[in-house]
Amino acid sequence: MIDKDDNELVYEVIHGSTSSFEVLIDRYQKTIFNMMLRMVNDTETAKDLTQDLFVQAYEKLGGFNFRFRFFSWIYRMALNKAIDWNRKRKPTCRLELADSQLSDTPVSNDSEIRSNLLQVAVLRLNPKYRALVLLKYYCDLSYEEIQETTGVPLKKVRSRLFIAREMLRKELIVNGFFENE
């Protein structure tokens, strides 16, 4: 069961196997939760959205198109869900929550400080760029897989990621990320 391809598992879920859906949850819950967390910047919301997403995915699996891969389908759903949530959220909340994740975790060394500064910088990116950064570095997708997931052309995926990295660099210079280097 564990070695099975995602789409095989989806096929089994459609034909009544709940255990196959459990495998799919095991495979994607961590990545999706962490992506959600970096999209909505609130742990409880990220938890709720992740769980809702899987319930929604289970209900919609009947309409799954086997021409696509499962990860692109569920990541796209996750991104849309997070973007929708951000859109509905009052804009005033955004600034209050901005650094909350950073302050939650006690830091001990330079590497952890940098890691936290980077997370904050990622959170401050425009959602259009943030989603691509998360797919590339947290979901570990290739450019082609990002293209499949987001529907953004390959050339644009590359250029947007380069722009995002440059935006991060500029933000991190201000945050003192490169001090003591």
Place this chain on the structure above:
Amino acid sequence: MNNKKIIGIICKDLDQELSAGEKAELDDYLASSPEVHQIYRQQALIKKHLDEGQASMIEVDFKKNILNKIAMEAYKQPQKKDNVRLVHGFLSRPVVKFGFTFFMGIFMGFLIFSFLKADFTGTSVQTNQMKGAFYDNESANNIITADVLQYDSPVATAIIKVRYSTTMVEITAELTSNEPVKCNFLFDYNNFAVLNIQNSNVNNQTTAMAAGNFIQINNMGENKFLIYLSNKNALQNNIDFKIMLNDSPIFQNSVQVNKD
């Protein structure tokens, strides 16, 4: 120095996707510009920490909650759907759908047009307000023979039969002449009007003409005409007949219709 281009090359290099040409270009930039060198080092550090992003991910286990939520929603089984559907229903074919839409559009157009053009004023005309008259075989009901005139001479022969009903007068004229003769039917236009002159059996040397108060037949040979007049007032009136040879009358008579 094109900053955007350099960033692109640096990112490509860090992603290990740089071509040989671009690599040489990047080396030139790095050797010549400390600024580029600094950008490169900073981008490399960002890349390193981004790559470590996966390692810093928080572990979670929502499996129980998710399955409970699914169970709470009556454990709805996802609907089965065929992966590939090769045979489509006739009605679901695009050509049928678009064709139907197209014809419905035309039909709706006609419907709207006819509604726009329709007369909804509600004015209805009473029968007695209608102009004109309608003649059909009912008009010849209870037809009565008024008279039959006969003329026989070496120049011409004529049999003229006149019948009438309350709405119309029928004249059957059988004319035979070896020379051209004119046969005139004279009447008052207040009482009669010409409806029709029917050539029952007429040769090509004969012509007929009609005006408001007379009909003239220029006869040659043997011919038969059927003439219908409308009987305007159904009062006692005369129709005069005259046969002329070289504009001189050789026969003259009249028939009274609406005798009763």
